[in-house]
Amino acid sequence: MTNDLQNSEPPRPLHPDAVRILPLGGLGEIGLNMMVVEIEGGLLIIDCGLMFPEAYMLGIDLVIPDISAIADRQGEILGILLTHGHEDHIGAIPFLIEALGCPPVYSSPLTLGLLANKLEEHHMKDQVEFRSIKVREPVSIGPFEVEFFRAAHSIVDGCGLAIRTPAGLIVHTGDFKLDPTPVDNQPTDLGRLAAYGEEGVLLLLSDSTNVENTGQTLSERTVGEAFEELLPRCTGKILVATFSSNIHRIQQVINAAVKVDRKVLVSGRSMVSNIAIARQLGYLHVPDDILIDLRQMRDLPPQRILILTTGSQGEPLSALSRIAMDDHKQIQIKPGDTVILSSKFIPGNERAITHVINHLYRRGAEVHYETTSEIHVSGHASQNDLKTVLNLVKPEYFVPVHGEYRHLVKHAQLAHSMGWAEDRAIMISNGTPLVLSANGHHTEPRVETGRVFIDGKGVGDVGLMELRDRRHLANHGLVIVFLALHQKTGEIVSGPEIITRGFVPEDESEELLNEAKALVGQMLDAHSREAIADWEELRVEVRKTLRRLFNKTMDRRPLILPIIMEL
Numbered sequence: 008m009t010n011d012l013q014n015s016e017p018p019r020p021l022h023p024d025a026v027r028i029l030p031l032g033g034l035g036e037i038g039l040n041m042m043v044v045e046i047e048g049g050l051l052i053i054d055c056g057l058m059f060p061e062a063y064m065l066g067i068d069l070v071i072p073d074i075s076a077i078a079d080r081q082g083e084i085l086g087i088l089l090t091h092g093h094e095d096h097i098g099a100i101p102f103l104i105e106a107l108g109c110p111p112v113y114s115s116p117l118t119l120g121l122l123a124n125k126l127e128e129h130h131m132k133d134q135v136e137f138r139s140i141k142v143r144e145p146v147s148i149g150p151f152e153v154e155f156f157r158a159a160h161s162i163v164d165g166c167g168l169a170i171r172t173p174a175g176l177i178v179h180t181g182d183f184k185l186d187p188t189p190v191d192n193q194p195t196d197l198g199r200l201a202a203y204g205e206e207g208v209l210l211l212l213s214d215s216t217n218v219e220n221t222g223q224t225l226s227e228r229t230v231g232e233a234f235e236e237l238l239p240r241c242t243g244k245i246l247v248a249t250f251s252s253n254i255h256r257i258q259q260v261i262n263a264a265v266k267v268d269r270k271v272l273v274s275g276r277s278m279v280s281n282i283a284i285a286r287q288l289g290y291l292h293v294p295d296d297i298l299i300d301l302r303q304m305r306d307l308p309p310q311r312i313l314i315l316t317t318g319s320q321g322e323p324l325s326a327l328s329r330i331a332m333d334d335h336k337q338i339q340i341k342p343g344d345t346v347i348l349s350s351k352f353i354p355g356n357e358r359a360i361t362h363v364i365n366h367l368y369r370r371g372a373e374v375h376y377e378t379t380s381e382i383h384v385s386g387h388a389s390q391n392d393l394k395t396v397l398n399l400v401k402p403e404y405f406v407p408v409h410g411e412y413r414h415l416v417k418h419a420q421l422a423h424s425m426g427w428a429e430d431r432a433i434m435i436s437n438g439t440p441l442v443l444s445a446n447g448h449h450t451e452p453r454v455e456t457g458r459v460f461i462d463g464k465g466v467g468d469v470g471l472m473e474l475r476d477r478r479h480l481a482n483h484g485l486v487i488v489f490l491a492l493h494q495k496t497g498e499i500v501s502g503p504e505i506i507t508r509g510f511v512p513e514d515e516s517e518e519l520l521n522e523a524k525a526l527v528g529q530m531l532d533a534h535s536r537e538a539i540a541d542w543e544e545l546r547v548e549v550r551k552t553l554r555r556l557f558n559k560t561m562d563r564r565p566l567i568l569p570i571i572m573e574l
C-alpha cells in the first residue's frame with residue numbers, strides 16, 4: 008500500500024506565492040477526512056480520519072485513506088492539524104503516523120486526549136508528539152501561521168482553522184454548526200470568521216454534510232429540553248444509547264437524570280473511557296454520588312436507574328444489542344422500561360437499528376428514536392448556517408468539503424446562488440490538486456488516492472480483488488476439486504474429489520457431484536499429455552468444465568478452486 012511508491016510522480020514545482028490543496032479523502036464520501044496544504048517550504052495535513060466499512064466490504068474492520076501521493080515526502084510534512092476528535096478525523100492516525108514521518112500533532116486538549124487513548128491501545132503513544140493549542144492563539148509551523156478557532160459540533164473542543172500562507176489566508180470550518188446556545192456556552196466563533204472576512208480570505212473550505220437541510224440546525228440544548236420533558240414520564244428503568252464521543256449529549260442526559268433523582272450506570276468500554284477522559288480534562292461535570300456500579304444498581308428500584316450506553320447504531324456486539332436479545336448478564340429489559348436511542352440513524356445502519364428496536368419492543372420496552380421523538384439534533388450546519396458563514400468569510404474562492412459527491416455539488420450550487428461565479432465556488436474531489444494564488448487558480452492532473460482496507464492485523468493486504476472473491480464466496484459458495492496426477496504419465500492417480508461449502512448439500516447432491524467428477528475425468532482423457540503438463544491450463548479447463556455444468560443445471564456460479572498434485 009503506502010510504501011509502494013515506485014510509480015508515484017515527483018511533486019510538481021510550486022510558485023513561491025502559491026498554495027496547493029490536495030484532498031486525500033472526505034471529498035466524495037462521509038469519512039476518511041484528510042487534506043494536504045502545501046506551500047514552498049512545507050506541507051501541513053488537516054485531519055487523518057477513517058471510515059467504517061460499507062456492507063459490500065465483507066470482513067473489513069476499518070478503512071483508511073491511501074497516502075501514496077505524499078508518502079515519499081515525509082521530511083516535508085511539518086505537522087498534522089486535527090479539527091476535532093471524531094473517528095472520521097483522527098481514526099487513521101495510528102495506522103498512518105509512521106508513514107507520514109511522525110510529524111507533531113496540533114489540536115485542542117480533548118481531541119489530543121482522545122487521540123492519546125487511541126494510540127495507547129495501539130501501544131504507540133510515545134511515537135507521537137502532541138502540541139496542545141488554545142483557540143485564537145496563532146502558532147507558527149514552519150512558513151505557516153495557524154490559528155484554531157472554536158467550532159460548535161457534536162463533540163466538545165471542536166475547532167476550525169485559519170491558515171496564513173504567502174498566497175493568502177485559508178479558512179477551514181472543520182465540522183460545525185451555528186448553535187447559539189451550546190451546552191458549554193462556546194458557540195462557533197462568528198467574531199473570528201467575520202474578522203477573517205475583513206482581513207481577506209483566499210479560500211474557504213466548509214462542511215457540506217447537512218447542505219440538503221433547509222433552514223438552520225437546532226441547538227443541542229433542545230435535546231436537553233426533550234430529555235427533561237421525557238424522563239419524568241418514565242416509570243421503569245431508562246436506557247439511553249448515544250455516541251460515546253458526544254460529551255454534551257452525555258452531560259445533558261446526566262443533568263436530566265439528576266433532576267428526576269435517578270442514578271447513572273455507565274456501560275460499554277468506549278463510554279466508560281470517554282467519560283473518564285472528559286471528566287479528567289474538565290469537559291464533563293458529574294456529581295460524584297450520581298454514578299453507580301452494577302452492584303449498587305441491584306439495590307435500587309427501576310425508577311431510580313438510568314443506564315448510559317453505546318450501540319445506538321445497532322452494532323451487534325454492543326451492550327445494547329445484547330440487552331435487546333436478552334443476552335446480557337447483568338442488564339435485563341422488563342416491561343415498563345424505556346429505551347432512548349439518542350443519535351441519527353446513519354445511512355446503511357437502518358436495518359441493524361430497527362432489528363434492535365423490534366427486539367426491545369419484544370421485551371416490553373417503550374422505545375424512543377429519531378423518527379418518534381426530538382431526542383437528537385445534528386452536529387452539522389444546515390443551509391442557512393452555511394450561507395451565514397459564506398457571507399461572513401467572503402472568500403475569493405470556495406471549495407465544499409466533508410460530504411458525499413451530491414453534498415459537494417449542492418454546496419457549490421448554494422454558493423453560486425449567492426453570487427459566487429462558477430470558477431470561484433469550485434468542486435474538487437479526492438486526488439485533485441488545486442493551486443491558488445493571488446493571480447488565479449488551476450487544477451492539476453489527478454494523483455493516486457483511494458481506500459486502504461484493514462482486516463485484523465493486515466493493513467492494505469485485502470484489496471478490491473479479495474473483496475470480489477469474498478462477495479463471490481458469500482453469494483455462490485465454494486467448490487474445491489482435488490486431483491492427483493502421475494508425475495511421468497500424467498494419468499489420474501487419485502480423484503477427482505469434490506468438496507463444497509455453501510453451494511449444495513453434498514449428501515443430497517450426489518448425482519450432480521458425480522456428474523461433475525465424470526466430466527472432469529472426460530476432460531482429462533480428451534487432453535494430450537502436453538496440455539496436462541501445463542497445470543495452469545489444466546486448472547482453467549477444470550474451472551470451465553464445472554462452471555458450464557453448474558450454470559446449466561443449477562444456474563449457480565460458485566467459486567471453483569482446482570487443487571492439482573503430482574505423485
Ligand SMILES: [Zn+2]
Nearest residue numbers: 091093160182
Ligand atoms: Zn465530526
Ligand SMILES: [Zn+2]
Nearest residue numbers: 093095096182
Ligand atoms: Zn466529520
